[in-house]
Amino acid sequence: MNSQNDKISILIVGATGRLGSLITKHCLAQPKLLVNILVRDPQKNKELAASVEKAGGKVWKGDVTQPETLDEPLKGVHTVVSATSQFGPKTALDGQIALIDAAIRNGVKRFSPSDYAENFEKFSREELRDFGIIEFKVAVREYLKDKPLKTIHFNPGVFMDSLFEFGAKNFTYWGNPDHLYDLTSYEDTAKYVAVALTDENRAGTYNFSAVKLTAKQVADIYNQVRGANIVPRCQGTMEELKKAFEAAKNTDPYSFMVIMLGIFLVIYDDRSTFDKVHNSEFPSVKTTSIKEFLEQNPNIKLGQLATKMGSL
Numbered sequence: 001m002n003s004q005n006d007k008i009s010i011l012i013v014g015a016t017g018r019l020g021s022l023i024t025k026h027c028l029a030q031p032k033l034l035v036n037i038l039v040r041d042p043q044k045n046k047e048l049a050a051s052v053e054k055a056g057g058k059v060w061k062g063d064v065t066q067p068e069t070l071d072e073p074l075k076g077v078h079t080v081v082s083a084t085s086q087f088g089p090k091t092a093l094d095g096q097i098a099l100i101d102a103a104i105r106n107g108v109k110r111f112s113p114s115d116y117a118e119n120f121e122k123f124s125r126e127e128l129r130d131f132g133i134i135e136f137k138v139a140v141r142e143y144l145k146d147k148p149l150k151t152i153h154f155n156p157g158v159f160m161d162s163l164f165e166f167g168a169k170n171f172t173y174w175g176n177p178d179h180l181y182d183l184t185s186y187e188d189t190a191k192y193v194a195v196a197l198t199d200e201n202r203a204g205t206y207n208f209s210a211v212k213l214t215a216k217q218v219a220d221i222y223n224q225v226r227g228a229n230i231v232p233r234c235q236g237t238m239e240e241l242k243k244a245f246e247a248a249k250n251t252d253p254y255s256f257m258v259i260m261l262g263i264f265l266v267i268y269d270d271r272s273t274f275d276k277v278h279n280s281e282f283p284s285v286k287t288t289s290i291k292e293f294l295e296q297n298p299n300i301k302l303g304q305l306a307t308k309m310g311s312l
């Protein structure tokens with residue numbers, strides 16, 4: 001059993017979020033990690049806060065848009081893991097930069113930004129600058145490049161959960177019907193992050209993909225598990241998607257519609273598929289297939305959120 005002093009002290013920022021709470025859960029299961037969390041409201045998930053404290057970690061109240069709340073929690077921390085939300089520049093850009101600056105000020109050795117995205121490598125900087133909230137992730141990566149701390153980036157492709165929840169009714173897509181999605185569940189991503197962090201020297205970019213499938217292949221599995229008869233429907237070409245995005249962006253650059261269309265411009269583009277994934281470096285993580293995911297989540301139905309929020 002490691003003593004608290006031998007452990008790698010980590011601070012998870014955004015630990016009450018969907019991904020952040022799973023990262024916290026799986027990091028707590030790693031004896032080599034001392035898990036601390038920074039949350040806006042410690043009352044929001046009392047069970048999570050109690051489990052962190054029980055394992056010897058601290059629960060800090062803080063906000064990345066208030067830099068004065070960040071110094072104390074960062075003292076003595078080896079690795080910062082950000083899993084904050086990306087909906088708007090205040091948190092996703094200015095807040096991340098404030099967190100990086102505070103991490104450097106306080107001698108943090110390693111920083112993991114809130115990436116959790118697809119493959120951006122083959123897109124030009126100009127394209128990414130245009131794609132709404134994706135711009136923030138890219139700008140944070142660039143900001144980190146010459147900073148005096150190690151960085152570790154995690155990319156799961158598209159979250160399986162999001163594909164089903166935000167996929168429009170009847171499983172529509174844009175562009176190429178044979179486009180391959182890299183899909184990983186939120187939970188499996190959190191498992192990878194937790195295992196990767198147990199090596200204090202590990203740095204670089206880690207891409208994960210539990211499955212690589214086309215829309216038709218995903219729909220076939222969905223139909224088999226749910227007894228449905230969904231046929232993926234093309235919404236239009238990638239050029240038409242770009243036009244729809246531009247028109248919506250002119251009305252309100254950070255509306256939900258613009259955010260989703262900006263994300264679609266990446267996830268339906270063949271360039272966003274990973275050439276290389278790092279699953280095999282973490283053999284202890286057993287990933288979830290689409291069939292298993294659907295069986296484990298009987299309430300997930302295609303388009304449930306898209307339908308609530310207006311079809312995309």
Ligand SMILES: NC(=O)c1ccc[n+]([C@@H]2O[C@H](COP(=O)([O-])OP(=O)(O)OC[C@H]3O[C@@H](n4cnc5c(N)ncnc54)[C@H](OP(=O)(O)O)[C@@H]3O)[C@@H](O)[C@H]2O)c1
Nearest residue numbers: 014016017018019040063064084085086114116157158159
């Ligand atoms: N690849 C994909 O398919 C995909 C899909 C979805 C998300 N993502 C990415 O995954 C990451 C996590 O997303 P998520 O779905 O877990 O988001 P989420 O559930 O909305 O959680 C975001 C977390 O950020 C915290 N937060 C927001 N503003 C903050 C601030 N100013 N200071 C400190 N904490 C703040 C929230 O705190 P409260 O709990 O207090 O609100 C919450 O804990 C993001 O990078 C997102 O872009 C990727």
